[in-house]
Amino acid sequence: MKIKLIATVSFSLMLARLKQTTIAAVGVTFGITMFITLLSFMGGLNDLLDGLITKRSPHVRLYNEVQPSEMQPVDILPQYAGYHNFVSSVKPKNELPEIYNSREIMNTLERDPRVSGISPKITAQVFYNIGSIDFAGSINGIDVDAEARLFSFSDYVTTGNYIDLKNTPNSIILGKGVADKMLADIGDLIQVTTSKGERVQLKVVGYFQSGLLDLDKVQSYASITTAQKLLGESDSYITDIQIKVNDLEMAPELAKEYASVFETNAIDIQTANAQFETGSSVRTLISYAVGITLLIVAGFGIYNILNMMIYEKMDSIAILKATGFSGSDVKNIFILIALTIGVLGGLLGLLFGFCFSMIIDQIPFVTAALPTIKTYAINYNPKFYIIAIIFSVVTTYLAGYFPAKKASKLDPVIIIRGK
Amino acid sequence: MSELVLEARNVNKYFHDPVTNQVLKDVNLTIEKGVFATVMGKSGCGKSTLLYILSTMDTEYEGELFIDGVNMRNRTEKELAQVRNEKIGFVFQFHYLLNEFSVIRIVMLPGLKLAKYSEKEVENKAYEKLKLLGIESEAMKKPNQLSGGQKQRVAIARALINDPLIIMGDEPTGNLDKKNSEVVYEIFNELAESYNQSLLIVTHDPEFANRTHRIIEMVDGAITNIVKMK
Ligand SMILES: Nc1ncnc2c1ncn2[C@@H]1O[C@H](COP(=O)(O)OP(=O)(O)OP(=O)(O)O)[C@@H](O)[C@H]1O
Ligand SMILES: [Mg+2]
Numbered sequence: 001m002k003i004k005l006i007a008t009v010s011f012s013l014m015l016a017r018l019k020q021t022t023i024a025a026v027g028v029t030f031g032i033t034m035f036i037t038l039l040s041f042m043g044g045l046n047d048l049l050d051g052l053i054t055k056r057s058p059h060v061r062l063y064n065e066v067q068p069s070e071m072q073p074v075d076i077l078p079q080y081a082g083y084h085n086f087v088s089s090v091k092p093k094n095e096l097p098e099i100y101n102s103r104e105i106m107n108t109l110e111r112d113p114r115v116s117g118i119s120p121k122i123t124a125q126v127f128y129n130i131g132s133i134d135f136a137g138s139i140n141g142i143d144v145d146a147e148a149r150l151f152s153f154s155d156y157v158t159t160g161n162y163i164d165l166k167n168t169p170n171s172i173i174l175g176k177g178v179a180d181k182m183l184a185d186i187g188d189l190i191q192v193t194t195s196k197g198e199r200v201q202l203k204v205v206g207y208f209q210s211g212l213l214d215l216d217k218v219q220s221y222a223s224i225t226t227a228q229k230l231l232g233e234s235d236s237y238i239t240d241i242q243i244k245v246n247d248l249e250m251a252p253e254l255a256k257e258y259a260s261v262f263e264t265n266a267i268d269i270q271t272a273n274a275q276f277e278t279g280s281s282v283r284t285l286i287s288y289a290v291g292i293t294l295l296i297v298a299g300f301g302i303y304n305i306l307n308m309m310i311y312e313k314m315d316s317i318a319i320l321k322a323t324g325f326s327g328s329d330v331k332n333i334f335i336l337i338a339l340t341i342g343v344l345g346g347l348l349g350l351l352f353g354f355c356f357s358m359i360i361d362q363i364p365f366v367t368a369a370l371p372t373i374k375t376y377a378i379n380y381n382p383k384f385y386i387i388a389i390i391f392s393v394v395t396t397y398l399a400g401y402f403p404a405k406k407a408s409k410l411d412p413v414i415i416i417r418g419k
Numbered sequence: 420m421s422e423l424v425l426e427a428r429n430v431n432k433y434f435h436d437p438v439t440n441q442v443l444k445d446v447n448l449t450i451e452k453g454v455f456a457t458v459m460g461k462s463g464c465g466k467s468t469l470l471y472i473l474s475t476m477d478t479e480y481e482g483e484l485f486i487d488g489v490n491m492r493n494r495t496e497k498e499l500a501q502v503r504n505e506k507i508g509f510v511f512q513f514h515y516l517l518n519e520f521s522v523i524r525i526v527m528l529p530g531l532k533l534a535k536y537s538e539k540e541v542e543n544k545a546y547e548k549l550k551l552l553g554i555e556s557e558a559m560k561k562p563n564q565l566s567g568g569q570k571q572r573v574a575i576a577r578a579l580i581n582d583p584l585i586i587m588g589d590e591p592t593g594n595l596d597k598k599n600s601e602v603v604y605e606i607f608n609e610l611a612e613s614y615n616q617s618l619l620i621v622t623h624d625p626e627f628a629n630r631t632h633r634i635i636e637m638v639d640g641a642i643t644n645i646v647k648m649k
Contacts, residue, residue, distance in 0.1 A: 005531045012519035319515040322476060323529040323577065324504020326497040413471045416511060 006329060009320075010336040017309055021337075024305040025345035027298035028396065032349020032388050033356060035291030040357040042287040043379030046280045052211055053273050056151045058119070058242030059251040061272070062264045064099050068092045097123075102238040105262050114245055114254065119146035121240040122227040127193040130182050134193060137178060137218040141227020150244050153221075160186050160206025165223050172202040172226070176209045177217030194230050202226070292391065298345070299395040302338055306403035310334065310410075317407055318415035331408035338400020339393065346392030350385055423488065424584050424617045425450040425473060430482035432468055432640075442468050443480070444641040450585060450619055455611035457628040458621045460637030466621045469637070470589050473619070474507050475499045487584055504533050508578025510588040514570040516562035522549070522573050523558040530580040541580070548576040552606060568599030575606060586610070588620040592627060600624065 014021045068090045074080055099105065102120065109118050122141035127134040144166040147153040154162045157173060165171050174184060184190050188204045202222065210216055222230070228237050243258075245251055251268035259266035270277065310317070317330055361378040425448070432443035442465045450456055458466050471477040473484065475491055478499070484491040486506055491499070503509070516525050523545050530541035549555040552572040562570055571591060578586050586607075592600035604627055610616035611632070620631070628634050629648070636644040 002534065005528075005534075008524075008531075009528075012517075016519040315515055316517045316519075319517065320528075321500065322474075322503065322509050322511075322515075324500050324532050326500035328497065329500075329532075413477050416471075416513075416515075417467070 002329075006332050006336060010333050010340065013309060013313060013316075013333070014337055014340065017305070017312075020305045020308065021341060024298075024301045025341045025348070027301040028295070028342055028345025028392055029349040029352060031291070031294035031298040032346050032392050033352040034294050035388050035391075036350060036353025036384055037356040037360070038287045038291055039284075039384040040353070040378045040380060041360055041376070042283050043381055043384070044361075044377030046283060047379055048373065048377040050276065050280060053276050054248075054269065056156075056210070057269050057273065058150075059245045059248060059269050060243040060255045060258060060266055062099060062105070062241040062243070062258060062262060062266050063239060064097045065265050066092050066097055097239050098233075099238050099241060099262075099264055101262075102241065103236055105241060105264075108262075109241070109243060114247070114250060115243055116246050117146065117150045117244045119143050119150050119242045120224060120238045121242055122224060122231070122237065123239050124227050124231050125195045126230070128178060128182060129191040129193060129199070135181070137175075137220065139172070139192070139220050139222050139227060139230065141222050141224040141230075143224050150242070156208055156210055157206045158209045160204075162206060164205035165221060168203060168205055170200075170202055170226055170229075171205045171222065173206040173208045173221040174204055175216035175219045176207050177213065178220055179204070179207050181217070192230075194232075196232065198230075198232070200230055291388075295391055295395050298392075299399040302341055302396050302399040303403060305341075306334055306338060306400055307406075309337070310403055310407045314410065314415050317410050318412040321410070321412040322416070327408035330410075331404045334404035334407050335397065335400045338396045338404070342392050342396025342400075343389075345396075346389050349392065350389060353385075353388070354380075422452050423449055423485070424452050424454075425487075425619070426485040427469075427473060428483040428485075430469070430472060430480055430484065432465070432472060432477075432480045442640050443472070444639070446482070446640075446642055448473075448635065448642065450617055452617055453611060453615040454633060455607060455616075455618045455631045456620070456633040456635060457631045458619065458635045458637060459623070459625070459628055462623075464637045465640040466637060467589050468640075470587055470619070470621055474509055474587050475502055504529055505581055506584040508575075508581070508583040508586040510571070510574050510578050510586065510591040512590040512593040514562070514567075514574045516570055516573055516577075518562055521559050521561060522554070522565070525562065525573060526576045526580055529577060533581050535581075545576070545580060548579045549573075551579075552576050568595055568602060571595060571599070571603060572606070575603070579610075585617040585619060588618070588622075590621055590623065592622065592624060600627065604630065 072085070072087045072090065074085045074087060106118060106120065109115050120143055124139045124141060126137055126139050128137050142153070144153070144162065148162060158176065160173065162173065165173055172190065174182070174190070182190055184204045186204055186206065189201050190204060191199055191201050193199050208216065208221055210219075225235065228235055231237065245254055248269070252270055255266040255268035258264070320330060321327075357378045357380065360376050363376050365373060365376045367373065427446055427448040430443055430446040431441065434440045434442055446469060458469070460466055468477070472480050475484070475486070486502060491502070494502070520528070523542065526545040526548060527541050530536065530544060531538065536544065546555060546558065549558055552575060554569055554572050554576070557565060557569060557573075562573065565573065571594070575591070592603050595603065607618055607620065608630070611618055622628055632648055634646040634648070635642055636646070
C-alpha cells in the first residue's frame with residue numbers, strides 16, 4: 001500500500017516533467033549502450049587476437065638451446081672444488097639443437113594425464129633458391145595429423161589441401177609471402193639449399209597464411225620425414241616437442257617440471273606471449289574506463305533533473321509534509337524516480353547494446369592477414385550485461401540519493417512562509 | 420466540560436536571525452471538541468508562528484503542546500508526520516494543490532497515506548467530502564482548471580479526509596472575495612455545528628470572527644484577550 005502510494009506520487013511527478021525525465025533516461029540508455037557495445041567489441045577483438053596466438057601456440061614447448069655448458073672441466077676437478085675458477089671466452093659445443101631421447105620423452109608425455117596432445121617439430125634453416133638469388137628462411141617439419149588436430153593447421157592452408165603434405169613425398173607448403181616471391185604455383189618444383197650446402201627439390205602442394213606477414217615471408221612447412229631428410233638426420237631427430245595441456249593455467253608449472261625431468265629447455269605460453277596478455281588487459285581496462293565515464297556523466301544528468309524537479313516542486317513537498325508524509329517518504333519518492341530512470345534507461349541500453357553488437361557482428365572485416373575472419377568479432381559475454389545493469393542502478397541510485405536527501409530535509413514552514 | 424483537543428502551555432518562541440527576537444510570549448491556549456475558534460491580531464504579531472507550532476510543523480519552541488492529551492515533546496519527525504496526518508487538517512491562505520493530480524486524487528492522498536481504509540473506501544470518503552463542499556462535479560478536473568474559491572474548497576476537503584481532531588487555517592479566506600469567504604465560513608460553521616468539528620482559524624476579517632464561538636486576540640506575541648461568543 002505504502003509503496004504503491006509512493007509510486008503513484010513518483011510517477012505523477014515524472015509525467016509532469018516527461019521531457020526532462022526522458023532526456024535523463026536517454027542519457028543512461030546511451031551510456032549503457034556504449035558500455036555494452038564497446039566491451040563486446042573489445043572482447044571480440046581480444047578473443048580474436050588471443051585466438052591467433054593461443055590456437056596456434058603450444059601450451060608448453062620443449063626444445064634444446066645451443067648454449068655453453070654451465071660446468072667447465074675445471075669445475076669438475078675435485079682439487080679445485082673449493083676455488084673460484086675464472087674461465088673466459090667459453091663457447092658452446094658444436095652440436096645440433098636436438099632433443100635427446102625424444103622418443104622416450106614423447107612416450108612419457110603421451111601417458112601423462114595432464115597432457116591433451118603432443119606434436120613433434122623440426123625447425124630447419126634453409127635458403128630458398130630463385131634462379132641465382134638465395135634468400136634465407138626456415139622450414140618447419142611437422143607431424144601433419146597432430147598439427148591439424150592441435151593447432152588447426154588446415155585453417156591456415158589457404159590454397160591446396162594440407163593432407164597432401166603427408167601423402168606426397170618431398171612436398172612443401174610454402175608461406176604465402178615465400179610463394180609470391182618465388183612465383184611458385186601449386187605442383188611446381190622449387191629448390192632449397194640446406195645449412196649444410198645440399199640442394200634439394202621439393203614439390204609445392206599448398207600455400208600457408210598465418211596472418212603474421214613477416215612470418216609468411218620466411219616460413220614454410222614440410223612433413224617431419226622430409227625435414228629429417230633435408231637435414232640428413234635420423235628419424236629420431238626432433239628439435240621441438242609441442243605440448244597442449246588440459247588446464248592452461250597449469251602450463252607454467254608443467255614447463256618447469258618438464259624442464260627438470262627431461263633436461264631440456266621448456267617455455268610456457270604465458271611467458272612466451274606476455275606482451276599479448278598485457279595488450280588484452282589494457283584494452284579491456286580502457287573499455288571499462290570509457291563505459292563507466294559515460295555512465296557517470298549520465299548520473300550527473302539524473303542528479304540535475306532531480307535537483308530541478310525538487311526546486312520546482314518545493315510547494316508540493318511542503319504540502320505533502322504538512323499533510324503527514326514523513327521525510328523518508330519524500331526521500332523514497334525521489335529515489336524511486338531516479339531508480340525508474342536508471343532501470344528503464346538501463347534496460348533499453350542493454351537492448352540497444354545487444355542490437356549494436358549484432359550489427360557490428362555483421363560488418364564484413366576481410367584482411368589478408370586473418371584468413372579465417374570474415375566479419376568483426378563480438379563477444380556476447382553475459383557478464384558485460386550484468387555489470388552494465390548493476391552499474392546503471394548503482395549510479396542512478398547515488399545520483400538520486402543526494403537530491404532526495406535534500407528534499408527530505410526541506411522544512412515546510414520555511415517554504416510556506418516564503419509564499 | 421467537553422474533552423480537550425489541543426492544549427498549549429507556556430509556549431515561548433524566539434527567532435535568532437538577524438537578532439534574537441521573542442515572537443511568542445508565554446502562550447496558553449486550550450481548544451475543546453466542537454469549538455470554532457479564531458485568532459486575530461495585527462500583522463506580525465505571531466499568529467502564523469503560533470499555528471505552525473500548534474500543527475507540529477515547527478518544533479523549535481519552549482513550553483508544552485498536547486494534542487489529544489499526548490505531549491508532542493521529543494517525538495521523532497516520523498511520529499509528528501503521523502500526528503499531522505491523522506489528527507490535524509491544515510488549510511493555508513494559498514491552496515497548495517498538486518497540479519499533477521486530479522482533484523479527487525489530491526483529496527485522497529492524505530487518506531492513502533494514513534492507510535486506515537482501502538483505496539476504494541478512501542475514494543468514497545473523498546467524494547463525500549467533495550459533496551459536502553459542493554464541488555463533487557469537479558472531481559476529475561486538475562487544480563488549474565478551477566476557480567480560486569473552488570481550489571480553496573478542495574484544500575478544505577483534503578484537510579477533512581482523515582476526519583481530523585482539529586482543523587487549523589492560516590487566513591484561509593485571505594485570498595478570496597466576499598462571496599467565497601462567506602461560502603468558506605458557512606462550511607466551517609456547518610462542520611462545527613453539525614459534525615462537532617473543532618476549528619482554529621487565523622483571520623483578519625472581524626465579520627468572520629464575530630460569528631464564531633471564540634476570538635483569541637493577540638498583541639506582540641502574547642494572548643491578551645479571549646472572547647467567548649456563545
Ligand atoms: N524566519 C524568521 N526569522 C526571523 N523572524 C521571523 C521569521 N519568521 C517570522 N518572523 C517574525 O516573527 C513575527 C511573527 O510573524 P508571523 O508570520 O507569525 O506574523 P503573523 O501574525 O502571521 O502576521 P500576518 O498577519 O502578516 O500573517 C514577525 O515579526 C516576523 O517578522
Ligand atoms: Mg501570518
